[in-house]
Amino acid sequence: MFNEKLPKIWYGGDYNPEQWDKEVIHEDLRMFKLAGIDVATVNVFSWALIQPSEHVYHFDGLDAIMDNLASKGVSVCLATSTGAHPAWMAREFPDVTRVDSEGRKRKFGGRHNSCPNSPTYRKHVALLAGKIAERYKDHPALLMWHVSNEYGGYCYCENCAAAFRKWLQNRYGSLDKLNKVWYTAFWGHTFYDWEEIVPPNGLSEEWGNRTNFQSISLDYRRFQSESLLECYSLEYDELKKHTPNIPVTTNLMGFYPELNYFEWAKRMDVVSWDNYPSLDTPVSFTAMTHDLMRGLKGGQPFMLMEQTPSQQNWQAYNSLKRPGVMRLWSYQAVAHGADTVLFFQLRRSIGACEKYHGAVIEHVGHEHTRVFRECAELGRELQLLGDGLLDSRLESKAAVLYDWENRWGVELSSGPSVGLKYVDEVHKYYDALYQLNIQTDMIGIEEAFERYDLIIAPVLYMIKPGLADKIEAFVQRGGTFITTFFSGIVDENDIVTTGGYPGKLRPLLGIWSEEIDALYPDMHNQIVMKTEFGPLSGEYSCNVLCDLIHSEGAEVLAEYGSDFYQGMPVLTRNKFGAGEAWYVASSPEASFLQGLLAKICLDKGIKPLLVTPDGVEVTKRTKNDQSYTFLLNHNAAPATIHLPESEVEATDLLTGNILSGAIELAAKGVIILKQQRNE
Ligand SMILES: [Zn+2]
Known part of the structure; x- marks a missing residue:
């Protein structure tokens, strides 16, 4: 567990008592108890209050908050308050504000506005984290450290430009090497002096999300992700100096595009993340995101750091979570490996942009609301659950590969189609497994592949050094590997591997992709099965991209049904060592992927956890000799589930009832x- 001081699923969330007077705080503490809230995340945005000027720090307010919470038995996830720098700092030390992608020098305002290479910002975040750690290291309320808040965004200032040049010197050693890997012979970009290199933004190479030079833009993303991570690490190190045993986290944001979270997770004790699906987000997308967050640290339990009890404020249409949905989605997080259920926010602000963001305590200020009643009901349940689920793991034989740098490569690519969205393609495969109730891990390229029987890598466009060998070794030993169109195209600098697509994956897949066709949104081709394969037979629709491939030894299971490449392969399987490697040359409709994966999983002995009606999600966490099977009904109507015959008694953890047969x-x-586990 994250901290033995509170051996249960932590329940609570972000709390901003600095916005309130004593009477309100007194009421809040009374209501926290009613709601079973035992954790408050405080001090997220208090930098300006704590440090009113360069050499002055005031901790009285935070002291009172910490003491107050401790006196009522509420533990604290204590933030370092560096989520937004103070106005005085921006005025006195202009290096702390960013230059944006259009080259404009930002003024004070908003929150993600600090330059990660600002000497002033770096000095002061470390100082402040150190002071807070020293002051509260022995405080009875302290449970967890929360560094800054939702890191993100890039800066293009002169300090960043200088640091980028240094970063490049470390990475490439010489300008000759840099010119080569960046392919600067194109458009006369040869650099003769490091000082000639400028950040790729709207003043140089980029416009919107497009770029003239993928290699430069890719490196700038790597560099900025690392720069922000260095800022986080400065605070992490200060906290650890004073409290080596208190875990440290920062709240991530799922598939957030700009930071390579696999690198970040290496510097985090616990992964935490903020889950804000909208009413129309597929539940399988939320499930996939939880699995990605769990996958960042090899399957360790994670924290659900933020979710709204009722509604968000920044979306175009901020629908209410319908009755029961807050509870259902909270358990969905737990079902995928969360050991906390935390909200943003505990009391609703009355000013600025989050006053219409939901809270456990609404503007009316009392506990007689639908939202509060639902929160209090969940709080009671989590108290009854105790520590049983803590530290339990999800065991998966199937994994979907996700890589942030691959995503940058795909999304920065000029062509072949703006319709190609890497995350959407990843989700299509994840969703097929999800609908089949096949428990799945989301993994990065550094994960140990031998833990799995099936690895799916949709649109594996970028093959970094060693990756092709690693995949080959996995298949050689008997693993099944599936990849898709537009894979194996480039190296880590977005330079095309010559000699035919899919480059380094070509021997493994036993195919050659000669051309890539981009389909307009209303265009489709067909996947025509040559023979039946499990439930697959006949014809299925496909779109986005169509690779025109030739078999070089791979078995062709399906061919295109129309256009000038009618009859060319679209689905192939290549035996390789003891395993097999599949190529899906276009983006298929959902029923095709479900059929394909059902048959492949069946052949591999990867079993569904249970058979359930549509809309009923199932996951399984295990610990020691116990298993915990989560059944989540996302439907607006009741569902009947038939439990398989078992000699082992099944108890509903939430009611204590013994269940069997049709439930x-x-x-x-x-x-x-x-x-009880019976294996
Ligand atoms: Zn900067």
Whole structure:
């Protein structure tokens, strides 16, 4: 568990008592108890209050908050307050504000506005984190450290430009090497002096999300992700100096595009993240995101750091979570490996842009609201659950590969189609496994592949050094590997591997992709099965891109149904060592992928956790000799689930009832089946 001081699923969330007077805080503490809230995340945006000028620090306010919470038995996830720099700092030390992608020098305002290479910012975040750690290291309320808040955004200032040149010198050693890997012979870009290199933004190479030079833009993304990570690390190190045993986290944002979270997770004790799906986000997308966050640290439990109890404020249409949905989605997080359920926010602000963001305590100020009642009900349940689920793991035989740098490469690519969205293609495969109730891990390229029987790498466009060999070794040993169109195209600098696509994956896949066709949104081709394969037969629709491939030894299971490449392969399987490597040359409709993966999983002995009606999600966490099967009914109607015959008794953890045979799951309902493991 994250901290033995609180051996249960932590429940609470962001709390901003600095916005309130004593009477309100007194009321809040009374209501926290009613709601079963035992954790408050405080001090996220208090930098300006704590440090009113360069050499002055005031901790009285935070002291009172910490003491107050401790006196009522509420533990604290204590933030370092560096989520937004003070106005005085921006005025006195202009290096702290960013230059944006259009080259404009930012003024004070907003929150993600500090330059990660500002000497002033770096000095002061380390100082402040150190002072806070020293002051509160022995405080009875201290449970966890929360560094800054939702790091993100890039800066293009002169300090960043200078640091980028240094970063490049470390990475490439010489300008000759840099000119080569950046392909600067193109458009007369040869550099003769490091000082000639400028950040790629709207003043140089980029416009919007497009770039003239992918190699430069890719390196700038790597560099900025690392720069922000260095800022985080400065604070991390200060906290650890004073409290080596208190875990440190910062709240991530799922598939957030700009930071390479696999690198970040290496410097975090615990991964935490903020989950804000909208009403129309597919539940399988939320599930996939939880799995990605769990996958950042090899499957360790993570923290659900923020979610809204009712509604967000920044979306175009901020729908309410329907009755039961807050509870259902909270358990969805736990079902995928979260050991906390935390909200943003505990009390609703009354000013600025988050006053219409939901909270446990609404503007009316009392506990007689739908939202509060639902929160209090969940709080009671989590207290009853105790420590049983903590540290339990999800065991998966199937994994989907996701790589941030690959995403940057795909999204920065000029051509072949603006319709190609890497995350959407990843989700298509994840969703097929999800609908089949096949438990799946989301993994990075550094994960140990031998843990899995099936690895799917949609649109593996960028093959970094060693990756092709690693995949070959996995298949050689008997693994099944699936990849798709537009894979194996470039190296880590977005330079094309010559000699035919899919480059270094070509021997493994036993195919050659000669050309890549881009389809307009209303265009489709067909995947025509040559023979039946499990449930697959006949014809399926495909779109986005169509690779025109030739078999070089791979078995052709399906061919295109139309256009001038009618009859060319679209689905191939290549035996390689003891395993097999599949190529899906276009982006298929969902029913095709479900059929394909159902058959491949069946052949590999990868079993669904249970058979459930549509809309009923199932996951399984295990710990020691116990298993916990989560059944989550996302439907607006009740569902019936038939439990398989078992000699082992199944207890509903939430009610204590013994269950067997056909069981009824209420609309938006949750059941957690606890069983003795029998393997
Ligand atoms: Zn900067």
